[in-house]
Every structure is written in structure tokens, then in C-alpha cells.
Amino acid sequence: MGKIIVGKVSDIPSGKMQKVSIDGRDILVANIDGVFYACDDTCTHAGASLSEGALEGGVITCGWHGAKFNCMSGKLEKFPAKIRDLKSYRTVIESDNVFVEV
Template sequence: MGKIIVGKKSDLLPGSMQKVAVDGRDILVANIDGNYYACDDTCTHAGASLADGVLEGGTITCGWHGAKFNCMTGKLEKFPAKIRDLKSYQIVVESDSVFVEV
């Protein structure tokens, strides 16, 4: 498993999220109250980028059809149909740099 830098802490303020490309995958990195989390950026329902959705607390709501995922665990929280959870990734913070482990 390797660490790949995704940005600086100052680039990802509390309550914000951003999409990054890591080894050919789109990963969503979110800052929730100063803690960083990462999961797949692609909604498992219809393929929308979750970075285009809304982050409220630890929940990401997909902008296309409203699927709700826990961005800390990748688990589906709410949707009318059963869809797959998201893969989650470890985050490592060193000094001002944020890394994702893949």
C-alpha cells in the first residue's frame, strides 16, 4: 500500500470536500470538523460524481438522485433501492500535507 499526496490541509477546510484522481481512480476527500476521510467519488447508483453533491456533517448526498452515503465509512445511509457501499480509504496527515493510502 502506498501513500499519495492529495493536497494541503489549508486547501481542504472543515465542511468541504474535493475530488482527486489517484492511480486512475476518482476519490472524494472530505474534511469533517478537522478530520479527513476518503471514499470513492462515484455514486454506485448511476455513476455521478459525489463531489458535485452536498456534504452535511458526515453524509454526502448525490446530486443526481439523492443517494446518501456516510463519507467516513462509505456505507449507504439512505436510498429507495439497494445499491453498493463505497470503498473507503485511509487518510494520513503529515505536517500540512494530506495523503490517501491506496
């Protein structure tokens, strides 16, 4: 498992999220009250980019069909059908840099 730098702390303000590509996979990095979380960016329902959806209090809502995922754990929170959870990744802050462990 390695650490990949995905940006500076200041690149992702509190309450915002950003998509990054690491080794060919799209990962969403979110800042929830100064704590950074990372999970897959692709919705497990129809493949939408979750970073194009909405983030509210740690819950990502897919812009296509409204699936809701907890960005801290990757767990599905709400959707009419059962779909897979997202893979989540550990984040590390060193100096002013945000790293994701993959």
C-alpha cells in the first residue's frame, strides 16, 4: 500500500469534494469540517461521477439518480434498490499535503 499526494489542504475547502485519478481509478476526496475522507468516485448504480453530485454533512448524493453514500465509510445510506457500497481509502495529512493510501 502506498501514499499518493492528491493536493494541498487548501485545495479542498471544508464542505467540498474533489475528484482525483490514482492509478487509473477515480477517487473522490472530501473535506468534512477539516477532516479528509476518500472513496471511489463512481456510483455503483449507473456509473455516475459522484463528485458531480452534492455533499452535505458527510453524505454524497449522486447527481443522476439520488443514491446516497456516507463519504467517511463508503456505505450506501439510501437508495430504492440494493447496490454495492463504495471502497473507502485512508487519508493522511502531512504538512499541507493531502495523501490517499491505495
